[in-house]
Amino acid sequence: xxxxxxxxxxxxxxxxxxxxxxxxxxxxxxxxxxxxxxxxxxxxxxxxxxxxxxxxxxxxxxxxxxxxxxxxxxxxxxxxxxxxxxxxxxxxxxxxxxxxxxxxxxxxxxxxxxxxxxxxxxxxxxxxxxxxxxxxxxxxxxxxxxxxxxxxxxxxxxxxxxxxxxxxxxxxxxxxxxxxxxxxxxxxxxxxxxxxxxxxxxxxxxxxxxxxxxxxxxxxxxxxxxxxxxxxxxxxxxxxxxxxxxxxxxxxxxxxxxxxxxxxxxxxxxxxxxxxxxxxxxxxxxxxxxxxxxxxxxxxxxxxxxxxxxxxxxxxxxxxxxxxxxxxxxxxxx
Numbered sequence: 001x002x003x004x005x006x007x008x009x010x011x012x013x014x015x016x017x018x019x020x021x022x023x024x025x026x027x028x029x030x031x032x033x034x035x036x037x038x039x040x041x042x043x044x045x046x047x048x049x050x051x052x053x054x055x056x057x058x059x060x061x062x063x064x065x066x067x068x069x070x071x072x073x074x075x076x077x078x079x080x081x082x083x084x085x086x087x088x089x090x091x092x093x094x095x096x097x098x099x100x101x102x103x104x105x106x107x108x109x110x111x112x113x114x115x116x117x118x119x120x121x122x123x124x125x126x127x128x129x130x131x132x133x134x135x136x137x138x139x140x141x142x143x144x145x146x147x148x149x150x151x152x153x154x155x156x157x158x159x160x161x162x163x164x165x166x167x168x169x170x171x172x173x174x175x176x177x178x179x180x181x182x183x184x185x186x187x188x189x190x191x192x193x194x195x196x197x198x199x200x201x202x203x204x205x206x207x208x209x210x211x212x213x214x215x216x217x218x219x220x221x222x223x224x225x226x227x228x229x230x231x232x233x234x235x236x237x238x239x240x241x242x243x244x245x246x247x248x249x250x251x252x253x254x255x256x257x258x259x260x261x262x263x264x265x266x267x268x269x270x271x272x273x274x275x276x277x278x279x280x281x282x283x284x285x286x287x288x289x290x291x292x293x294x295x296x297x298x299x300x301x302x303x304x305x306x307x308x309x310x311x312x313x314x315x316x317x318x319x320x321x322x323x324x325x326x327x328x329x330x331x332x333x334x
Contacts, residue, residue, distance in 0.1 A: 001020060001021075001022050001100060001101040001102045002017060002018065002019055002020070002100070002101050002311065002312070002334070003017075003018065003019075003020050003063045003099060003100035003101065004016065004018075004063060004065075004099035004100070004311065004314040004332075005018060005020065005063055006047060006058070006060060006061060006062050006063075006064060007060060007061045008060065009047065009048055009049030009057075009060070010047075010048065010049075011048075012044075012047070012315040012316075012318035012319045012322070013315055014047065014315075015047065015064070015099075015314045015315045015318065017311070017312045017314065020100075022102055023097070023100075023102055023103070023104045024074075024104070025075060025076035025104050026077075026104075027076050028076055028077070028078050028079060028106055028107055028108070029076040029079070029104050029105060029107065030074065030075055030076065030079055030083055030088075030104070030105065030106075030107050030110065031072070031073055031074035031075075031102055031103070031104050032069075032070040032071065032072055032073070032088060032090070032102065032104075032105065033070045033071045033072075033073045033101070033102060034068050034069070034070040034098070034100060034102060034103050034334055035069055035071070035119035035333065035334070036068070036069045036070070036119035036120040036122070036123045036332070036333055037065045037067065037068050037069075037098040037099050037100070037103075037123065037311065037331065037332040037333075037334075038065065038066070038067030038068070038098065038123040038124070038126070038127055038128075038329060038330070038331055038332075039065070039314070039317050039318070039321060039329075039330040039331065039332060040066070040067070040127065040330075041252075041321060043064050043065065043066075043318070044318050044321060044322050046058050046064065047064065047318065054094055055094065058096060063097045063098070063099055063100050064096050064098065064314075065092075065096060065097065065098020065099040065100070065103075065332070066091060066092040066093065066094070066095070066096060066097075066127070067089075067090075067092065067098055067123050067126055067127045068089070068090055068092065068097075068098045068103045068105070069087075069088065069089040069090075069113060069119040069120070069122045069123045069126070070087075070088070070103075070119060071085060071086065071087055072084055072085060072086050072110075073085075073102075079107045080107070083107060083110065086110075087112065087113040087119070088110045088111060088112055088113060089110075089111050089113050089119070089122040089123060089125075089126045089294070090105045090109040090110050090111065090126065091109065091126050091127050091290065092105050093109070099311065099314055099332060100311075100334075101311070101334045111126065111287075111290060111291065111294055113294070114294060114295075114297075114298035116298045116299075116300075117294070117297055117298050119333075120308060120329075120333065121304050121306065122294065122297075123329070123331055124155060124297075124304035124305075124306055124328065124331065125290075125293040125294050125296075125297045125302075125304055126290055126293065126294070128155035128156050128159065128304065129159060129293030129294070129296070129297060129302065129304060130286070130290045130292075130293045131156055131251065132156045132159035132160050132163065132293070132302075133159075133163070133283070133292055133293050133296070134279040134282075134283055134289055135156070135160065135227055135249055135251050135274055135279070136160060136163050136164075136227070137279075137282055137283060138247075138249050138272070138274045138279075138282070139225045139247040139249055140167065141163070141164040141167040141168075141169035141224075141225060142167055142168060142169065143167070143168035143169065144169075144224075145164065145167070145168075145169035145170070145224045145225055146169065146170045146172070146208060146222065146223045146225070147160075147164040147169045147170065147171050147172065147223070147224070147225045147226075147227065148172045148174065148223045148225070148226045148227070148238045148241060149161050149164070149171065149172070149173050149174065149189075149227050150174045150195070150226070150227075150228055150229070150230040150234050150238055151174065151175065151229055151230045152173030152174055152175050152180075152184040152187070152192070153173075153175040153176075153181075153183050153184050153305070153327050153328070154229070154327075154328065155304065155305065155328050155329035155330075156229055156251070156252075157173070157175075157227075157229065158184075158187050158304065158305045158327075158328050159302050159304060160227045161173050161184060161187045161188055161189050162187055162188055162301075162303065163302065164225075165188040165189070166301055166302075169225075170190050170208075171188065171189045171190050171191075172189065172190065172191045172193065172207070172208075172223065173185075173187070173191070173192045173193070174192075174193050174194075174195040174200065174238070175192060175193075175194065175195065176194065176195055176196050176324055177194060177196065178194065179327075180194075180327060181193065183305065183327050187303075187305070190207075191203075191204065191207045195234045200237070201237045201240065201241065204223075204241060205241070208222065208223070222241065222242060222244075222246065223238070223241040223242050223243065223246060224242070224246050224247070225246065225247050225249070226238045226239060226241070226242060226246070226247070226248045226249065227249055227251075228248060228249065228250050228251070228252075229250075229251045229252030230252065231250070231252065235248075235250075239271065247272075249271075249272060249274050250271055250272065250273045251274055304328060304329055305327050305328025305329065306328050306329050306330075306331050307320070307326040307327055307328055307329070307330050307331070308331050308332075308333055309330065309331070309332055309333070310332070310333060311332045311333060311334040313332075314332055317330050317332060
C-alpha cells in the first residue's frame with residue numbers, strides 16, 4: 001500500500017508519501033480500505049513534535065491521522081463476519097495510521113456509514129461533528145439566543161453555525177476573508193463578519209442593536225453564547241460582546257497554538273473549558289456522540305464542509321490548514 005510517513009519532527013515537507021507493507025488486522029481488529037482520512041489541526045502540532053492532549057509525542061517513524069472511512073476488506077480473529085464489505089467510519093483514538101490506503105482498528109470503534117453520506121462527510125462527522133455537538137450541549141441555543149462563532153468557516157465552526165440556526169438562534173459567524181465569510185453566510189449565519197477587519201466588533205454591535213426579529217433583549221447589542229475554538233484577540237473581542245449571564249465555551253486555542261495561551265485567557269465568571277471527560281459524561285459516552293453526529297448529517301440537519309486533497313499531497317494539506325487556507329474539514333483521499 002501507499003502511506004504518508006513522518007521520520008523526523010518538523011515542517012510539512014517532512015511528510016513522505018511512499019510505498020510500505022500492508023497492515024494485518026490482529027484479534028478483534030478489522031482492516032479498512034481507506035477512501036477518506038481526516039486531517040486535524042492537532043496533526044500539524046504532533047508533526048512538529050508537540051504533545052498536545054496525547055499522553056506523549058508520537059513515536060517515529062509514524063503514519064499520522066486518526067480518522068478514517070472506507071470499506072472493511074479484512075477481519076482479525078473473533079470479528080463478526082458481517083463487517084466484511086461494509087462501508088464504515090472510525091476514529092482511531094490515540095493510535096495513528098490514518099494517512100494510508102489501508103488502516104487497522106478495533107471492531108468496537110466502527111460505525112456503519114448511512115447511505116446518504118459519502119466517505120469524506122462521514123470522516124468529518126466522526127471527529128469534528130462529535131466535537132461540535134459535544135460543545136453545543138453545554139449551552140444549548142434557542143430562539144432567544146445570540147450566538148457568536150469565531151472560525152465559523154472551520155470544520156467545527158460550520159457545524160455550530162448550522163446547529164444554532166436549526167435551534168432558531170441569531171448567529172454571528174466570524175471568518176477570515178471574503179471567500180470564507182461568503183461560505184459562512186451560505187451556511188445560514190445571520191451576519192458573517194471578516195475578523196481581519198479591525199472594525200468587526202462594531203459591525204456586530206450595530207447589527208444586534210438595529211436588527212429586527214432577534215428576540216427580546218437582542219436590541220441591547222449583546223451576545224449570549226460564544227463557541228470558541230480560536231482563542232487570541234478574536235476571542236477576547238467576542239467575549240466583550242457578551243451580556244450579563246453570557247457563556248463563553250472554550251474548546252481550542254488555534255490562534256495561540258495547541259495548548260498555549262491558557263494562563264490569563266479565561267474571562268472571570270464567563271468562560272469555561274468544555275473539552276475532556278465532562279463532555280463525554282454529559283453526552284452519554286463517546287460512541288453516543290459519534291452516532292448522534294452521523295445521524296444529524298445523514299438526516300440532513302447538519303452538512304459538513306469538506307476541503308479535499310489527494311493522499312499524496314498530505315504536506316500541502318498541512319500547509320493549507322496551518323495558514324488557514326481551508327474551509328471546513330480537511331480530508332485526504334487515496
